[in-house]
Amino acid sequence: MEETIYQRVDNYLSKTFSLEDSILKETESSIVQNGMPEHSVSANQGQFLYLLAKMCNAKNIIEVGTLGGYSTIWLGRAIKGGGTVKSIEIERGFAEVARRNIEKAGLSDCVEIITGNALDILDTMNLNGEPVDLFFMDADKPNYINYFEWALKHARAGSLIIADNVIRDGKVLDEKSTDEKVLGVRAYNEMLAQNDKVISSVLQQVGVKEYDGIAISLVK
Numbered sequence: 001m002e003e004t005i006y007q008r009v010d011n012y013l014s015k016t017f018s019l020e021d022s023i024l025k026e027t028e029s030s031i032v033q034n035g036m037p038e039h040s041v042s043a044n045q046g047q048f049l050y051l052l053a054k055m056c057n058a059k060n061i062i063e064v065g066t067l068g069g070y071s072t073i074w075l076g077r078a079i080k081g082g083g084t085v086k087s088i089e090i091e092r093g094f095a096e097v098a099r100r101n102i103e104k105a106g107l108s109d110c111v112e113i114i115t116g117n118a119l120d121i122l123d124t125m126n127l128n129g130e131p132v133d134l135f136f137m138d139a140d141k142p143n144y145i146n147y148f149e150w151a152l153k154h155a156r157a158g159s160l161i162i163a164d165n166v167i168r169d170g171k172v173l174d175e176k177s178t179d180e181k182v183l184g185v186r187a188y189n190e191m192l193a194q195n196d197k198v199i200s201s202v203l204q205q206v207g208v209k210e211y212d213g214i215a216i217s218l219v220k
């Protein structure tokens with residue numbers, strides 16, 4: 001299939017800014033080779049997460065949905081030498097692939113991959129009394145609101161709560177959808193719109209990945 005203008009521009013930006021080194025390329029390849037879902041963020045989206053982490057001076061980052069560790073590497077690079085990323089993955093096999101990628105990226109000292117159900121893990125997580133500066137949810141869409149509530153409880157003023165895939169190729173418009181992922185992100189967007197504890201913006205995103213979007217909330 002011919003590339004769309006959005007894919008071509010995404011590739012142009014990725015190339016112009018030299019966004020992907022061999023570590024990131026090998027991480028994405030490991031996802032394909034291991035038959036995992038190709039749901040990593042793109043290079044440009046990874047760079048955007050990196051920028052957001054830098055902008056909020058992130059020290060403590062939590063990610064829900066490690067997959068192969070692609071976005072985890074971007075976030076790990078943002079805090080390297082001055083913080084930690086705890087990334088939660090429910091699939092043991094995926095977590096093993098991710099741990100190898102984190103090791104190759106030289107981030108094992110600041111990135112922890114935790115295997116299990118994210119809500120259970122968050123419930124008992126020891127934060128050493130420190131706030132979570134950036135929370136990135138990228139799995140388990142039906143529970144997005146539950147992750148948000150947890151993140152808000154453990155945030156400081158200026159923390160970011162970020163949710164991937166809140167547009168879903170425009171399926172978010174379908175009021176009659178019975179898809180649990182669509183229902184999850186619709187409920188999430190509507191909750192954000194009403195929540196006065198955060199300032200939120202939802203960005204549509206196009207490029208090498210499916211047409212989708214990201215919700216960014218700044219804690220007041």
Ligand code: DHB
Binds near residue numbers: 039041164165181
């Ligand atoms: C899906 C999940 C993702 O995190 C993503 O970026 C794209 C699609 C999904 O479950 O459909």
Ligand code: MG
Binds near residue numbers: 040164
């Ligand atoms: Mg995603």
